[in-house]
Amino acid sequence: MIASLETRDKSVTRTLQGFFEKILDTGAADAVLVPSRVSDSSFVKPCLFTRTGGLSRTLPLGPGFFVNAGPMVSRLTRTPGGGRMAVWLRPCETRAFVELTKLRQGSRDGVILISMDCPMALSREDYEAWAGKGPDTGTVEAWIRRVYQKTGSREPAGPEPGPPGTESGIGKWPVSRACQVCDTPWPVNADVSVLLLGSDLDRTISLRGDTEKGDAFLAGLELDAGREPETRKTVMADLETVHGSAFQAMDAAVQEQTHAMDRLAAFFSACINCHNCRSVCPVCYCRECVFNTDALDHDPGQYLAWAGKWGQVPLPFDTLFYHLTRMAHIGCTCVGCGQCTLACPSHIPVADLFISVSRAARAAFDYVPGRDDAEPLPLSVFRESEFSDTVGMGEVP
């Protein structure tokens, strides 16, 4: 079913805050998880609300994206918590959570996944400049109008919100690279989808139930009937084209930059082995990472042996080993959220490389992360007859 919310005070943010209030007031859920400013800082984090009081600080559609909430929902659902939760997730957060449920690190039971046509995200530097001391509602509303009324082929409507950001050379959007190349910036596999693209945001916002649970949830809220915005499909097709060509350009650039091992080493030369990219990665799922174990506490003499072999050895060591291993471990499940780039203190565009590699890796297994709960992780299953090309010594002499 499709329901609708009437826009309040011409403010999408206020309208959605009212929607969350209604969820709590009607008891449709005992708690809602929504990105919210913490204190009066401009930064947002997913916050779990059980009372309506603090909801005025929430920014459900802002460009701040510094925590992928997928693993946060995993924390909330890995064992039954006793209450029903509604969680507000970006599409890539939904994908990440679905991947984690496949690893039994979370469960969809007792949780309503509400996802939306994506508000996109700014890079950290741009966000800081954009948000200043704290984004006011007007700035956020301008952002929302810009994102949802831009189709890629049309120029943004209305004035530019905040600084224009950096010209990326790939697209004119100052959104982060991961967002520019995202192949599904709309909800897939959520319980409720909020349909914003192509919508007349000053009037109504449409919500679509995509599962039985989602339908029942919307029915319980007794909202007005709604329908998918007429131009949404066209806008989606436009976005797909624009993002597709942005990906092609980025992919080509990354491959050019890293086509040999020494180029890859140069790409990661600023890496300080802080492993932040792993900490923020929503699908880097191991409870204990091998790179935290003593397996890599090399014998001191070993470093001298390496230096002896190559004439030099960079320290800290095992940088490429770490990144390549991560690529192999999460290559098929990378949801393309771009958190690794946001978290890198050395400004390495980690996500560019991981997204580029993962698109190729998952294609080999015809796998799309988050698309379907029933689709198993490629490395967790096998068939008896498959990949015969992988086996053997190549051409027969």
Place this chain on the structure above:
Amino acid sequence: MPETVMNTDPVSAASPGSQGPAAVGTDVFEPVIIAFVCNWCTYTAADLAGTSRLSYPDNVRLVRVMCTGMVDTQYVIKAFLEGADAVLVSGCHPGDCHYINGNYKARRRITLLRQILPRFGIDAARLRLTWIGASDGIEFARTMNRFVTQIKELGPCQTRLHAVI
């Protein structure tokens, strides 16, 4: 008995007095090939090749593992980063795995690595997966000879020449 290499440095791991890999910069390129072989099939085949007096080049260093299903992708990555010119993973034929299905899992992992590594200049031909049964001593020696020939033609892997770790 095949030689099981414990030293993680493939270049210095050449046994003394052998015709092991020449140092970088000399005329003859002797590749270093790390072979992860399963205890039950390919390692036994290597043993059989030895007792049958079949010869194969000592460029190949065997690392005995209980099953190809335990060869994590990082083993292969580490071998390349340490300067190996090629890596072989070899185990039981489909249906023969001592642990029922480890070889099928290995096939998926190697498929994944063959997607990833070539993007960074490591030719897919440097990473092979084969099935060699316990009684295939002849096949083992033939495969090793063929692999060494192939890698000699390909030349040294970049990681052998420069530290890129």
